Amino acid sequence: MCASFRVVTLPLVFVFLISPMLSGCARTIPSSATSPVGGTLSPIVPSGPIGSSPNVSASQGVAIDGNQAAYVSSNNLIAGYRFDWSRLWLNSNELSGLPGIVNHIGDVDFYNGKLIAPVQYFSSCANYASPVLAVYDASNGSLLSWSDISADGHEVSSVTVVSDKNQVVVSSFCGANQGDKTLWIYDLGAVLNNPPGSVLSAVGTIHLSTSLQTIQGISWNSALGQYLVSTDLGGPGGTLWYIAADGTVSGPAFVLPQTGELEGVDFTTGNIYYLINGYVYCIGSPVTAPTFSVGSGTYTSSQSVTISDSDSNAAIHYTLDGSMPKVTSPVYSAPISVSRTLTLKAIATVGGSANSPMVVATYTIN
Numbered sequence: 001m002c003a004s005f006r007v008v009t010l011p012l013v014f015v016f017l018i019s020p021m022l023s024g025c026a027r028t029i030p031s032s033a034t035s036p037v038g039g040t041l042s043p044i045v046p047s048g049p050i051g052s053s054p055n056v057s058a059s060q061g062v063a064i065d066g067n068q069a070a071y072v073s074s075n076n077l078i079a080g081y082r083f084d085w086s087r088l089w090l091n092s093n094e095l096s097g098l099p100g101i102v103n104h105i106g107d108v109d110f111y112n113g114k115l116i117a118p119v120q121y122f123s124s125c126a127n128y129a130s131p132v133l134a135v136y137d138a139s140n141g142s143l144l145s146w147s148d149i150s151a152d153g154h155e156v157s158s159v160t161v162v163s164d165k166n167q168v169v170v171s172s173f174c175g176a177n178q179g180d181k182t183l184w185i186y187d188l189g190a191v192l193n194n195p196p197g198s199v200l201s202a203v204g205t206i207h208l209s210t211s212l213q214t215i216q217g218i219s220w221n222s223a224l225g226q227y228l229v230s231t232d233l234g235g236p237g238g239t240l241w242y243i244a245a246d247g248t249v250s251g252p253a254f255v256l257p258q259t260g261e262l263e264g265v266d267f268t269t270g271n272i273y274y275l276i277n278g279y280v281y282c283i284g285s286p287v288t289a290p291t292f293s294v295g296s297g298t299y300t301s302s303q304s305v306t307i308s309d310s311d312s313n314a315a316i317h318y319t320l321d322g323s324m325p326k327v328t329s330p331v332y333s334a335p336i337s338v339s340r341t342l343t344l345k346a347i348a349t350v351g352g353s354a355n356s357p358m359v360v361a362t363y364t365i366n
Contacts, residue, residue, distance in 0.1 A: 061107030061158065061217060061264030062275045063115065070280070071115055071138065073108045073264070078115065078141050091141030095119065097196070098146055099130045106173075107158030107217035107264030107275075113138050116168060116191060118156035119146070125174035131156040133168065133191050133200070147191055147200035152184060153177045158218040158264060160227065161188060169206070171215040171229060180211045183218070183227075183243070210249040210324070212241060217264035217274070224289075226357050228253065228267040230274055237276055238262025242357045250324055250347065250358030253286065272354050286354035290316050290346045294338075298364040302339040305361070307332045307346055314348040314356075325358060338363045 058072035058079070065071070069088060070081045076095070080088040095102055098119055106118040115138050120131040131154070134146040149156070149170070157173035168186045172179030183206040190200055214232040221228065227243040236259040241251035253272075256262055260277040267273075270285045293306035307316050316332040317325045322343045336344065341364045348356040 058275060058278055058280070059261075059263060060105060060275070061117075062266050062273055062280050063108045063110040063264075064266045064269055064271075064273055065110045065138070066269040069138075071108060071110055072275070072280070073105050073117060075104055078105065078108065078117070078136060080138065080141060089140050091136070094134075094136065094141065094143065097143045098132060098134060099148075101130050102132065105134075106156060109160045109168075109219070109266075110138060110268075111161040111163060111188075111192075114144065114192065115141075116159050116161065118159050118170060120156055122155070125155065125176060128155045128174065133159065133170070133186065135192060145192070145194065145196045147186075147194055147198050149184075149186065149200050149202070151199060152202050154179055154182070154184060157215055158229075160218045160220045162220045162222070163188065164222055167203075169218065169220065169227070170202075171218045173214055173216065175211075175213060180213045180215075181208045182206065183208070183247070206243075206245075206247045208243065208247050208249055212243075212249060216262055217266075219265050219267035221267045221270060223270060224357060226267075228265050228272065230262045230265045232262060240265065240272065240274065240354065244357070248358070248360075251355070252326070253357075254283065254354040283354055287311055287314050287348045287350050287356040289356040289359050290314075290332075290348045292344065292346075292359065292361050293335075294361070294363075296361045296363065298366060299338075300366055302337055302365065303363060304335045305338055305344065305363075306335045309348045309356075311348065311350060313350050315350070316346055316348050318344060318346040320344060327355070339365060341365055 059074045061073040063071045077092040078094045079090045101121045102119050104122040108115050108117040115136040117134045119134045121129040131149050132146045135144045154177045155172045155174040158171045160169050166188045168188050168191050170184045184202040185204040215229050217230040219228050229241050232238050237256035239252045240254040242253050263275040265274045272283050288310045290307050290309045294303045317329040318332050319325045320342050325345050325347045343362045345360050347358050
């Protein structure tokens with residue numbers, strides 16, 4: 001998150017075209033491709049400069065419409081792009097019509113022809129004000145409406161739509177008001193349809209099992225039932241984490257190889273996109289989650305639990321002490337004998353790909 005707009009001169013060169021259906025993005029060019037920001041990424045694939053203008057660069061958020069286009073946000077612009085990253089439209093006056101004090105737009109999300117964006121005044125975590133949820137027309141970037149959410153007292157960094165629950169979920173970059181432990185839930189219908197300037201309060205919260213500081217972006221994947229969030233902490237440029245619907249945090253899902261300021265993410269299509277240094281990167285879909293041969297439950301005798309994964313190249317890492325599994329956790333190699341009450345947690349990993357979401361089973365032995 002940055003309150004000052006960074007002007008970056010970008011070459012008018014496009015590195016590759018994103019597939020029209022956004023499938024297999026990590027296989028569209030050789031895995032040894034050279035990053036436009038320096039270094040070799042394998043198999044992380046750069047999707048090229050965001051802007052067609054040499055005078056602007058996206059620095060806050062990215063959203064993907066799986067059928068049509070990509071959208072990006074910076075501190076003083078939002079823009080829409082075709083899949084070849086040729087620009088469809090640009091709104092460099094997107095704060096006009098909002099409370100006059102606001103100066104910052106965060107990570108946007110796309111829903112049903114509209115863009116929803118968190119907007120506020122921000123200079124530091126000790127000095128922020130006037131958080132609003134703004135709604136823009138995704139066909140041209142024009143402002144349609146906005147809701148005042150300042151009554152809830154939290155700063156806003158990113159939003160994602162959970163359409164099957166009629167929700168807009170909002171994250172905070174700052175730890176104030178438990179922003180490192182809480183996601184706020186707003187009614188999607190109210191966000192989209194309330195008159196401009198309506199006061200809106202959260203209809204619920206999600207409490208995180210692990211504190212995550214400096215959340216920059218958030219995106220929901222309905223098929224996996226997981227949020228993906230980006231944070232500045234961990235790794236050269238930041239880390240991606242999963243958050244389950246109940247707030248259970250797992251990860252790191254992916255540690256960035258680039259240095260810089262990690263910003264927005266998009267996970268809606270199943271492929272993972274993230275924004276750093278003005279470039280959007282696509283690393284494809286994460287590894288499939290492992291499965292347990294014996295599910296959670298109460299048993300009268302010891303159980304032998306087999307862990308498997310549909311990806312034959314995956315390594316499965318697990319823990320038995322309730323801690324979050326990581327790539328440094330033990331690697332599964334043989335059935336696990338469960339003779340006492342315990343919690344089994346596991347992830348699947350493949351080098352160069354995002355780790356799978358965490359799976360959990362709790363066994364009670366009477």
